[in-house]
Amino acid sequence: MEREKSTHPAVMTSIEDSPVPRKISPIDEIWTNAHSLKTATTFLKDRSDSHTPLHLQNFVSGDFTPTVSSSAGSWIDSFNPKTGALFAKVPCTQPDDVEAAVQAAKAAFPAWAKTSRVERSQYLQRISDLIKLDREKFAVWESIDQGKTLERARIEVDRAVANFSYFATYILHEQTAARMIDGVALTYEHRSPAGVFALISPWNMPLYLLTWKLAPCLAFGCTAVAKPSEITSMSAFLLGRVFQEAGLPRGVINIIFGDGPTTGAALVASPLVNGVSFTGGTETGIAIRQATAAQIGKHLSLELGGKNPTLVFSDSMLPEHRDRTIRIAASAAFENQGEICLCGSRIYVEKTMYDDFVRHFTDYVAKTYVLGQTVGAVASLQHYNKIRGYLQLAAKDGATFNLGGVPAALLPPDDDDITVISNSEERGYWIPPTTLTNVPLDSLVLKDEIFGPVVTISSFQDEQEAVSLANDSEYGLAAVLLTADGARMRRVGEQLEAGMVWVNSWLVRELGTPFGGMKNSGTGREGGDSSRDVFTVVRTMHLPSF
Numbered sequence: 337m338e339r340e341k342s343t344h345p346a347v348m349t350s351i352e353d354s355p356v357p358r359k360i361s362p363i364d365e366i367w368t369n370a371h372s373l374k375t376a377t378t379f380l381k382d383r384s385d386s387h388t389p390l391h392l393q394n395f396v397s398g399d400f401t402p403t404v405s406s407s408a409g410s411w412i413d414s415f416n417p418k419t420g421a422l423f424a425k426v427p428c429t430q431p432d433d434v435e436a437a438v439q440a441a442k443a444a445f446p447a448w449a450k451t452s453r454v455e456r457s458q459y460l461q462r463i464s465d466l467i468k469l470d471r472e473k474f475a476v477w478e479s480i481d482q483g484k485t486l487e488r489a490r491i492e493v494d495r496a497v498a499n500f501s502y503f504a505t506y507i508l509h510e511q512t513a514a515r516m517i518d519g520v521a522l523t524y525e526h527r528s529p530a531g532v533f534a535l536i537s538p539w540n541m542p543l544y545l546l547t548w549k550l551a552p553c554l555a556f557g558c559t560a561v562a563k564p565s566e567i568t569s570m571s572a573f574l575l576g577r578v579f580q581e582a583g584l585p586r587g588v589i590n591i592i593f594g595d596g597p598t599t600g601a602a603l604v605a606s607p608l609v610n611g612v613s614f615t616g617g618t619e620t621g622i623a624i625r626q627a628t629a630a631q632i633g634k635h636l637s638l639e640l641g642g643k644n645p646t647l648v649f650s651d652s653m654l655p656e657h658r659d660r661t662i663r664i665a666a667s668a669a670f671e672n673q674g675e676i677c678l679c680g681s682r683i684y685v686e687k688t689m690y691d692d693f694v695r696h697f698t699d700y701v702a703k704t705y706v707l708g709q710t711v712g713a714v715a716s717l718q719h720y721n722k723i724r725g726y727l728q729l730a731a732k733d734g735a736t737f738n739l740g741g742v743p744a745a746l747l748p749p750d751d752d753d754i755t756v757i758s759n760s761e762e763r764g765y766w767i768p769p770t771t772l773t774n775v776p777l778d779s780l781v782l783k784d785e786i787f788g789p790v791v792t793i794s795s796f797q798d799e800q801e802a803v804s805l806a807n808d809s810e811y812g813l814a815a816v817l818l819t820a821d822g823a824r825m826r827r828v829g830e831q832l833e834a835g836m837v838w839v840n841s842w843l844v845r846e847l848g849t850p851f852g853g854m855k856n857s858g859t860g861r862e863g864g865d866s867s868r869d870v871f872t873v874v875r876t877m878h879l880p881s882f
């Protein structure tokens with residue numbers, strides 16, 4: 337697709353009425369100057385030389401707000417995980433500005449809710465096309481901001497494109513149920529957009545996960561205030577420009593930046609917010625449930641943490657299956673530095689093949705997952721220190737490090753350093769892929785979500801023990817089952833306490849399927865019809881024949 341002015345009537349109105357300000361704003365500067373790794377690096381270097389870090393701006397009512405009124409002076413430092421250097425300052429939006437953004441979403445709601453499905457579908461497809469057009473720009477900034485490799489970032493941008501195109505077509509084909517009761521009354525489901533949403537996302541797959549909420553929100557006729565993680569705000573900042581280019585009416589999507597306690601908490605608690613779609617940690621999920629407990633009608637969709645098991649049965653280690661088994665178990669453990677809620681961080685192998693598995697797995701990981709090439713840096717200094725703490729604990733608990741070790745301590749930059757935007761890899765948050773064996777079953781290393789490039793390998797005796805070890809967790813998000821036995825796939829798979837079970841595969845996604853977790857991994861499901869349940873309210877209509 338070429339970038340051109342839309343001829344869609346709603347688009348024309350919006351674009352014609354709201355020209356983008358001529359003054360060079362931060363978003364214009366990035367948008368026009370920094371579209372590849374080379375230009376982005378030069379851009380950051382210039383900023384560094386002039387000691388002017390990039391300042392992000394909220395996107396409210398269709399405009400990037402030049403200053404954050406009440407939060408002036410309240411900024412959050414954003415660091416490049418690969419170098420540890422400061423590269424941007426993110427506004428910490430204060431409660432009254434949060435409320436102003438919610439008001440903007442509320443004001444936009446009635447008109448947006450009335451748009452036809454065809455119209456909304458066209459907006460979604462246009463947004464999808466625009467992201468695709470700027471695939472590299474999004475990937476470059478996601479990689480700089482989050483620490484992931486550029487290749488991984490590209491995969492996630494492609495998924496963002498798919499999120500919008502999937503829901504663009506879903507709404508064109510959507511059907512609702514109708515039934516006849518004893519021939520007396522015809523009933524049917526009538527659905528309406530649920531209203532204004534808070535869309536809150538984490539730092540591990542920033543664009544992928546935020547667009548997984550934005551797309552259905554728009555598709556089902558809702559408006560929103562979106563708040564990405566304060567650790568990774570860049571791709572959401574870029575998205576504001578896409579929404580402008582797509583001519584999305586003002587206020588339909590507002591993007592605000594800030595931390596959890598100040599900005600996120602004010603957003604979810606606002607009485608004008610009709611629903612919250614949240615992805616993040618379980619503790620934050622609990623805080624959101626508590627904060628909204630009295631607002632009974634508020635829709636809550638909570639996608640939370642995981643500590644997912646990978647079960648390796650000996651038949652999957654037969655020569656004809658072994659390479660696939662190793663590849664899947666390794667990618668489930670180390671993709672995106674293990675910073676995916678679905679990562680299989682606890683591997684359990686049938687005893688007869690345990691030593692064989694450990695040997696092949698370790699060789700494969702050492703060859704395939706190379707720090708700085710196929711493995712990026714972890715997202716933040718705080719997260720680096722958290723993972724390091726668990727590796728220290730593993731050592732204390734007597735675990736064997738087959739790969740990796742306890743990384744060096746990293747200290748926060750001192751105040752003098754904080755304005756430096758230079759590249760210095762030694763301050764980067766690099767943790768090599770780490771495989772642990774001999775971890776005691778009661779160790780917190782096996783219980784807590786570490787969310788980094790760290791995997792444990794333990795053994796099991798039989799199916800029953802495999803299931804019981806897999807289910808021995810407060811979490812229940814995902815599980816991987818590696819076996820060549822067809823009957824076992826269902827026999828074991830259907831006993832696993834996990835919202836998603838992948839057999840001889842991992843993170844294979846079909847966007848219509850319910851996605852979400854059991855136990856402490858979440859409340860509700862998203863995807864296809866499940867997203868419709870999140871973003872719509874249902875009234876059952878009864879039409880009697882008398």
Ligand SMILES: NC(=O)c1ccc[n+]([C@@H]2O[C@H](COP(=O)([O-])OP(=O)(O)OC[C@H]3O[C@@H](n4cnc5c(N)ncnc54)[C@H](O)[C@@H]3O)[C@@H](O)[C@H]2O)c1
Nearest residue numbers: 538539564565595596600601616617620639640641642677
């Ligand atoms: N189930 C899933 O689909 C899924 C996907 C990705 C990540 N996760 C989980 O996310 C976690 C890592 O992400 P994180 O550290 O950014 O999570 P987090 O819970 O700390 O933060 C997530 C988001 O919530 C905001 N937030 C924090 N406190 C808040 C509050 N009181 N009210 C409202 N918003 C608040 C943050 O600013 C951020 O935008 C891991 O536990 C991971 O498993 C789950």
Ligand SMILES: O=C/C=C/C=C(\O)C(=O)O
Nearest residue numbers: 540548676677678845851
């Ligand atoms: O890190 C969490 C990954 C979540 C993935 C999805 O929500 C998805 O694939 O739709």
